[in-house]
Amino acid sequence: MNYFEKMQQICQERKAIYYSEQELTIKDLFDNLTDTSAHEFIKKYFSTGGKAKAFDLNFSAEYETTGKHIHTVSLYFLGFYLRRIFETEITRKIKFIIPKWGNDWNYKFTYTWFLTCLYHDIATVEEKEQDTLFIGSPSDCLKYYCEKESIKHDVYAHRWLCKDIYPFTYSKTLVENYFLYRRNHCGKIEHGILGGLLQYDRLLKNYNQAWEKQSEEVRGDNKYESFEYNGLKWKIEHLDHFAYIANAIIAHNIWHGDESNLCYKRYGLDNLDDSHKVKFAEDPLTYFLGVVDTIEPTKFFMGEGEERMLKNILRGLDIRIANKAIIIEVLSELPNIEEWFEKINSLKAWLDIEINVLEPKKKIEIVIH
Numbered sequence: 001m002n003y004f005e006k007m008q009q010i011c012q013e014r015k016a017i018y019y020s021e022q023e024l025t026i027k028d029l030f031d032n033l034t035d036t037s038a039h040e041f042i043k044k045y046f047s048t049g050g051k052a053k054a055f056d057l058n059f060s061a062e063y064e065t066t067g068k069h070i071h072t073v074s075l076y077f078l079g080f081y082l083r084r085i086f087e088t089e090i091t092r093k094i095k096f097i098i099p100k101w102g103n104d105w106n107y108k109f110t111y112t113w114f115l116t117c118l119y120h121d122i123a124t125v126e127e128k129e130q131d132t133l134f135i136g137s138p139s140d141c142l143k144y145y146c147e148k149e150s151i152k153h154d155v156y157a158h159r160w161l162c163k164d165i166y167p168f169t170y171s172k173t174l175v176e177n178y179f180l181y182r183r184n185h186c187g188k189i190e191h192g193i194l195g196g197l198l199q200y201d202r203l204l205k206n207y208n209q210a211w212e213k214q215s216e217e218v219r220g221d222n223k224y225e226s227f228e229y230n231g232l233k234w235k236i237e238h239l240d241h242f243a244y245i246a247n248a249i250i251a252h253n254i255w256h257g258d259e260s261n262l263c264y265k266r267y268g269l270d271n272l273d274d275s276h277k278v279k280f281a282e283d284p285l286t287y288f289l290g291v292v293d294t295i296e297p298t299k300f301f302m303g304e305g306e307e308r309m310l311k312n313i314l315r316g317l318d319i320r321i322a323n324k325a326i327i328i329e330v331l332s333e334l335p336n337i338e339e340w341f342e343k344i345n346s347l348k349a350w351l352d353i354e355i356n357v358l359e360p361k362k363k364i365e366i367v368i369h
Helices: 002-015 035-049 059-067 069-097 107-118 124-125 139-149 171-183 192-218 238-249 262-266 285-295 297-301 307-315 337-349
Strands: 228-229 234-235 316-323 325-328 351-359 363-369
Touching: 002 069, 002 307, 002 316, 035 069, 059 124, 069 107, 069 238, 069 285, 069 297, 069 316, 107 238, 107 285, 124 192, 139 171, 139 192, 171 192, 192 228, 192 234, 234 238, 234 316, 238 285, 238 363, 285 325, 285 337, 285 363, 297 337, 307 316, 337 351, 337 363
Parallel strands: none
Antiparallel strands: 228 234, 316 325, 325 363, 351 363
């Protein structure tokens, strides 16, 4: 069974969605996957979960027309397929950082994954070429773009319910330094950092708005920490969950250098080297997003306007699980396979991972440590 057939089967089995199938139909999604249908699926998923405000963006129109929608949807179902390797550790970590885990919160992996995956690339449309340097400190630079995007709530100021934890992959200072490095040295806005900050801000605003509306409509002893609104349960623990997910989005596109990288040193990025690779057991959601986002094939093989080639490309690949390893096999002639394998191999620069090319241009193995 090739990659396309596997994704098609997952859709037909209807197990990959957190919410009711009656509210979010996916049976024929992969058979008719276009940028338009993929965008509609993403928006509908968030809307069904009462989180439509997450897409209250200053660049909504541009995101709708030029966002990476097919990649994002393909990534979602690929992640669902590969969850067997990653799900246990991700769930364990979330239960660790959220100490007031309640039995009445019907937590599922798909809840974490849709919030992470379907938002991770939302800010790519803002990753535009910058002709001039930003004059100011790293904190000033990030603050400027947060204000530009109407980001009011800083995830690094989040008050964790468990005060003894700090589950961020990187410190706020390092993130600010990397953002300025990307802005001035690479001439781009770092979409992962901006996207993660956007998500936490919008989901917190969404929670607050639901609380305000519920308070207006319902009289009685209402609690901000736990209430019901619009048929959904809202809990203060969800805010920790949002912050943890935002961290993974922020970190998923921060690449490491090596000790000889003078530019990294100049921007205060010394810790982004081989001795500080992300480890699966310590940071499973960031690790998972990094792996799956890199191997997802449509992002590499599909150019703009090539929707008609989608099925042929995906039928030419197989992605499967073998114990704690992911095997990718090329089944038919596809362009630039060596370049794709090199991109996958680059995961070793920032993740604690083992990658082996089993057959040149044919098969590659990704072993999770």
